[in-house]
Amino acid sequence: MELFGSSGIRGVANETVTPSFCLRVGMAVGTVVGGERVAVGRDTRATGGMFANAVVSGLQSVGCDVDRLGALPTPGVQLYAERESVPAVMITASHNPPEYNGIKLVGADGIELPVAELERIETALDEDGFARARWDETGDARSIEGVREAYVEEVVDAVDRDRIADADLTVALDPGHGAGALTSPKIFRELGCSVVTVNAQADSHFPGRDPEPVPENLGDLGRLVRAADADVGIAHDGDADRAIFFDERGEYIEGDATFAVLAAGVLDADATTVSAVTASQRLVDVADRANATLERTPVGSTQIISRVRDLESEGRSVPVAGEGNGGVLFPNYRLARDGAYTAARFLELLVDRPASEIVADVGDYHNVRTTVDYESDAEREALLATVARHAEASPGELDTTDGYRLDFGDAWVLARESGTEPVVRIYAEAREASRAHDLADDLETALEAALADA
Template identity: 65%
Template sequence: MQVFGSSGTRGVANEELTPAFVLRVAKAAGTAWGADRVAIARDTRYTGRMLADAAASGLASTGTDIDRLGIVPTPGAQAYAEREGVPVIVITASHNPPQYNGVKLVGRDGIELAVSDLESIEEVLLTEAFDVAPWDETGRVREVESTAQAYVDELLAAADRETIADADLTVALDPGHGAGSLTSPEFFRDLGCRVVTVNGQPDGQFPGRDPEPVPGNLEELGQLVRATDADIGIAHDGDADRAIFFDENGEYVEGDAALAALAAAELEAGDTTVSAVNVSQRLVDVVTEIGADLELTPIGSTNIITRIEELEANGKRVPIAGEGNGGIFFPSFRLSRDGAFTAARFLELVAERPVSEIVAPYDGYANVRHNIEYESTAERDAMLDAAANHAQSSDAELNTRDGYRLDHGDAWVLARPSGTEPLVRIYAEARDEDRAKELADELYETLDEAKREA
């Protein structure tokens, strides 16, 4: 696909991702869907309203009526799609920096579109074979104000409220000024938790921290956990489809460790789980111990969703899936990543024992990650060629499902281009931190040299 990557299309707003481009994407979606109604939602980003207006204009020009949902977490927009039976265009760049925005397309079943559906819309976009309605049949717009509350109500109905409330937990919450600011504080309070927040005001310029919930952006959350004697810290990204945790001591919990702990609680022998090619050994170990199966896909929610659907169509049970970045699926609830619901499932575990004890079996793994920016296709291609040459000269087992993953037995390292940003990402994991750092640094130096020579 030329336009839609592993999780929609994104770019710097008003430079790469312009209103004119979003209008064309909406016209293509409206044409391909042929729906009477389509909803539009957005996160808190400063450019969100501008781009949502452009999307509304594009849809209306094809004769499609529009439900304007306003600011709502992406999983809340997906819940609306499933409840109302209408597709949704979500204006969000998820975890990307504030200057970015993006477009994510959701089907009438509440599930992100499969690759084949995205390709159909992309074909309309690239050929500009748009439907054009007569002036008196263009779409009408209506504002829908109840979406966020309806989403919270659905979450409450699906969570184990009694178990969580009986535990009398204190939650330190950092929604990062994103869409979760409008829903997660209420949700956790309604679960019976005491909630304290940082960066809890919706603000599209993200003054407190960048949207990505990584350790360097979450120092204040760790401090808040310690200052308030909270039982857990919870952080979201910009559209709240991810959840990252801190333990009761204010220490960051690796997303891979949280995924492994949740998988251990959900999986049974004979089940299947799905993750991406950068899967942690933590999850591999859990699956092996339980006697379940693990399926790997290229990185990105679209790829994981497609594989889950294929497995379930073949009678496989997939109770949990996802990646170690906090984006986790519980398909029996909804086939969408949902930061608030993931946190609620984790709170059910915390009701029984402290976070540090829950993740203790998954300690002892060291992760190192590097990003290398590029400014041109030539630089990107030079780095990927260097990664290929590096892989071919190695004795490690090579997996090229998405980038270049080298398994050394005691450790692994992966280089792959980002599907949402002009970056080549490097991941490494080992039991020994020096070993992981050695592998990541060696590959980084190789790719960086190739970029400089491009």
């Protein structure tokens, strides 16, 4: 599966992702999984409306009626798909920079399409295998009202609203000008919280910060937490299927730590949790304490969701899954990443203790994340060959589930090719910050040398 990568199609808008391409994707989706109706939503990116129009035209051309949902978070699109039993196309590039856009595909059950379906769609695209309708059998399109409101109500009703409201929490929120700006402020106010915001106006150019909720983009949120004496800071990515947190002191909480504390509340000896090969030792520790099982997959929500589906079909309990990037799933609620719901579950934990105390329970690990960019196939091949040689020469225990992960007992390091950008990503974790930096720096130095020679 080349086109859809680890989390859908992504690319620079009007260069690698174009209206003509989106038209063909719409035709392929309608041909393979469309049925009579398909929903189309988008995030707040400047090119979202243009690409949504192209997808709608493609769907209509193969005979599908289209429900246009407008701008809203990806989990809101998934809720609509599930309730209406229709597949959906979401126009989003999630956490990628403003110049990017892309496509995620959702089944009529509200869950991202499995790999097998995505491969069928890719085949239709490759072969121009579109079931074009006669001129008098093309589809119609209609705009759907109230979709955002339905999503807000769903999240609020799914958690203990009274308990959260009684705690009188103050939430500092940074939706980063993305789709979460249209729904999350209302969700947290409906939960009885006082809400202060930054970057909370939907804006297609993302003037306040880039969509990715990483520490270097979230300085304003940390300052807002401190200035407002808030109990927690919450940040979303561009389509609001992820949530990242700051504690009551205005300090960034590693996404791995948040995932671990949320998992700790629901795992038991009969349960399994699923995460990517990037899974933190924090999650390993939580699973071990609960006598639960941890399964690792390649990176990306598509891979994690597919594995959860397989496990549930075997009758196994999977109460929580996800990644340390803020993308957490609670399958008993919905098999979908949902930033606002994840944040609401975290608010339930804050009723009893402050955030800093909660995350202290999952250990003091240090993480390093970095990337090495490449510009050509030759550079890509040089980088991947260097990673392979580095892994083969290392004394660490090797895991090749996705890239090369080396486990040293006290620490681990992973290098893998991104599924959404022309970069090789490096991850490292250790109890000591210096150890994590050394592991990442050694690998980055080797890769930079390979680029110089490529």
